[in-house]
Amino acid sequence: xxxxxxxxxxxxxxxxxxxxxxxxxxxxxxxxxxxxxxxxxxxxxxxxxxxxxxxxxxxxxxxxxxxxxxxxxxxxxxxxxxxxxxxxxxxxxxxxxxxxxxxxxxxxxxxxxxxxxxxxxxxxxxxxxxxxxxxxxxxxxxxxxxxxxxxxxxxxxxxxxxxxxxxxxxxxxxxxxxxxxxxxxxxxxxxxxxxxxxxxxxxxxxxxxxxxxxxxxxxxxxxx
Amino acid sequence: xxxxxxxxxxxxxxxxxxxxxxxxxxxxxxxxxxxxxxxxxxxxxxxxxxxxxxxxxxxxxxxxxxxxxxxxxxxxxxxxxxxxxxxxxxxxxxxxxxxxxxxxxxxxxxxxxxxxxxxxxxxxxxxxxxxxxxxxxxxxxxxxxxxxxxxxxxxxxxxxxxxxxxxxxxxxxxxxxxxxxxxxxxxxxxxxxxxxxxxxxxxxxxxxxxxxxxxxxxxxxxxx
DNA sequence: CCAGAGTTGGCACTGAATGCCAACATCGGC
DNA sequence: GCCGATGTTGGCATTCAGTGCCAACTCTGG
Numbered sequence: 001x002x003x004x005x006x007x008x009x010x011x012x013x014x015x016x017x018x019x020x021x022x023x024x025x026x027x028x029x030x031x032x033x034x035x036x037x038x039x040x041x042x043x044x045x046x047x048x049x050x051x052x053x054x055x056x057x058x059x060x061x062x063x064x065x066x067x068x069x070x071x072x073x074x075x076x077x078x079x080x081x082x083x084x085x086x087x088x089x090x091x092x093x094x095x096x097x098x099x100x101x102x103x104x105x106x107x108x109x110x111x112x113x114x115x116x117x118x119x120x121x122x123x124x125x126x127x128x129x130x131x132x133x134x135x136x137x138x139x140x141x142x143x144x145x146x147x148x149x150x151x152x153x154x155x156x157x158x159x160x161x162x163x164x165x166x167x168x169x170x171x172x173x174x175x176x177x178x179x180x181x182x183x184x185x186x187x188x189x190x191x192x193x194x195x196x197x198x199x200x201x202x203x204x205x206x207x208x209x210x211x212x213x214x215x216x217x218x219x220x221x222x223x224x
Numbered sequence: 225x226x227x228x229x230x231x232x233x234x235x236x237x238x239x240x241x242x243x244x245x246x247x248x249x250x251x252x253x254x255x256x257x258x259x260x261x262x263x264x265x266x267x268x269x270x271x272x273x274x275x276x277x278x279x280x281x282x283x284x285x286x287x288x289x290x291x292x293x294x295x296x297x298x299x300x301x302x303x304x305x306x307x308x309x310x311x312x313x314x315x316x317x318x319x320x321x322x323x324x325x326x327x328x329x330x331x332x333x334x335x336x337x338x339x340x341x342x343x344x345x346x347x348x349x350x351x352x353x354x355x356x357x358x359x360x361x362x363x364x365x366x367x368x369x370x371x372x373x374x375x376x377x378x379x380x381x382x383x384x385x386x387x388x389x390x391x392x393x394x395x396x397x398x399x400x401x402x403x404x405x406x407x408x409x410x411x412x413x414x415x416x417x418x419x420x421x422x423x424x425x426x427x428x429x430x431x432x433x434x435x436x437x438x439x440x441x442x443x444x445x446x447x448x
Numbered sequence: 449c450c451a452g453a454g455t456t457g458g459c460a461c462t463g464a465a466t467g468c469c470a471a472c473a474t475c476g477g478c
Numbered sequence: 479g480c481c482g483a484t485g486t487t488g489g490c491a492t493t494c495a496g497t498g499c500c501a502a503c504t505c506t507g508g
Contacts, residue, residue, distance in 0.1 A: 138370060141370050141373065142366035142367055142369060142370035143366055145366065145369035145370055145373055146362060146365050146366035146369055149365065149369055149413075156417075172421050172422070173418045173421045173422040173426070173431075174418065174434070175411070175414035175415050175417065175418035175431050175434050175435040175438075176414070176434065176435060176438040176439075178410075178413065178414035178417050178418070178435075179407075179410055179411045179414035179415075179435040179436075179438055179439050180438065180439060181410075182406075182407070182409075182410020182411070182413055182414055183403075183406070183407035183410050183411075183439050185406075185410070186402075186403055186405075186406025186407050186409070186410050187399070187403045187406070187407075189373075189402065189406055190399035190400070190402035190403035190406055191399050191403075193380075193399065193402050194397045194398065194399035194402070197396050197397045198396075198397040202397070207397075207399050210398070210399050210400065211399040211400060211402075211403040212403075213442065214399075214400040214403055214404065214441060214442055215400075215403050215404060215407050215439070215440075215441055215442060216439075216440075216442055217438060217439055218437065218438055218439060218440055
């Protein structure tokens with residue numbers, strides 16, 4: 001069990017549960033999740049996504065099939081689960097932007113949290129492989145797009161809250177905030193395709209900028 | 225077997241296989257597909273999507289589980305399969321628009337093929353139910369978004385071909401056509417959300433227009 | 449009436465996902 | 479250091495989606 005050796009049972013004297021915010025238990029959980037993810041990614045790269053079973057992943061990660069499902073709610077979640085967290089980050093950034101900033105710029109800054117996942121030279125190879133796998137597998141792609149959709153819905157809410165805070169509330173049936181958010185996320189998808197199209201030779205951030213400058217809300221704010 | 229009675233075995237004298245373009249066999253196939261779809265939709269509305277099994281659908285449609293999979297490649301496909309056809313229609317429309325037309329307008333006209341599916345007063349109730357079910361079920365939503373993604377990729381190709389035909393080819397790694405197409409489809413999603421938000425009281429086409437006028441490519445054509 | 453082509457339904461199997469439970473480890477107090 | 483409470487694990491059984499296979503049936507054409 002390389003796992004148990006690795007969790008890092010630091011067990012301080014017993015006392016006051018000395019651990020930084022996440023809690024010791026939570027840190028162990030994340031460490032195992034990370035191991036599963038890495039084992040799975042390797043298998044997906046080697047054999048492909050559909051050709052890899054959960055049993056394969058469980059064996060490679062050194063735990064039982066049943067336990068894999070305790071760490072990830074589904075096979076897709078192993079790859080795409082992190083987007084729940086990324087989504088929360090984007091939403092938080094969006095919420096904290098100054099109220100008078102142009103929406104399009106706020107969205108660009110929100111999407112910036114994705115850049116380090118891709119443009120980091122260390123992870124670039126793996127990032128490219130995984131993106132290719134996601135776009136190649138219908139099930140993974142579907143799951144990925146669904147996650148993005150959920151993030152977009154959350155961003156839409158934030159934009160409406162911000163419009164209201166600005167004193168210019170938007171009707172619930174007004175499609176414009178949702179359309180603007182969707183357009184920004186389409187730029188993300190477009191940037192991913194571009195980035196893959198020439199194998200990460202140009203920076204992902206540059207692709208994103210190229211896409212987002214080609215498009216813009218007709219009005220700086222979705223009211224007027 | 226209400227089915228067999230209904231397929232409409234018109235079996236003309238034997239002679240020349242008198243049938244309009246699709247071929248008799250193909251028409252029978254479509255009729256059965258339609259029956260399965262309708263039976264399934266009813267069940268989904270009654271019990272919800274995940275609570276309905278393929279066996280339920282097979283029984284309601286009067287055929288075997290195995291045969292259902294001969295007509296639809298998956299459970300989601302029963303609802304979302306028609307988008308393969310719709311996508312082809314959109315692509316065809318896009319391809320046939322005049323080369324000097326503004327891209328945004330061409331896309332708006334392409335998306336117009338969806339309007340009759342929704343704004344038809346006869347089908348409106350069912351259309352609303354089904355859209356709610358799609359957005360409520362993660363699996364269906366994921367599948368729907370994946371279908372839209374495939375259509376967008378096809379539209380992206382058309383736009384690039386048209387740019388080339390116009391004498392202003394776009395680099396394969398240029399994200400702009402993809403971004404513009406994605407923005408248009410985001411308007412579609414936004415319009416669906418709006419339309420559902422006040423229960424189809426306003427026309428779907430109006431929602432689509434509201435979304436698409438709030439957004440536009442920075443340049444009329446994605447070159448220059 | 450018969451031969452061939454296509455359709456059907458049943459059967460067996462894989463793989464994902466979930467519920468359940470007994471075995472085990474860990475952490476608290478004593 | 480012992481012991482009960484709590485949480486984690488692995489195994490088992492089950493459901494459901496999806497696929498391959500094959501024998502039985504149906505319809506068409508000769």
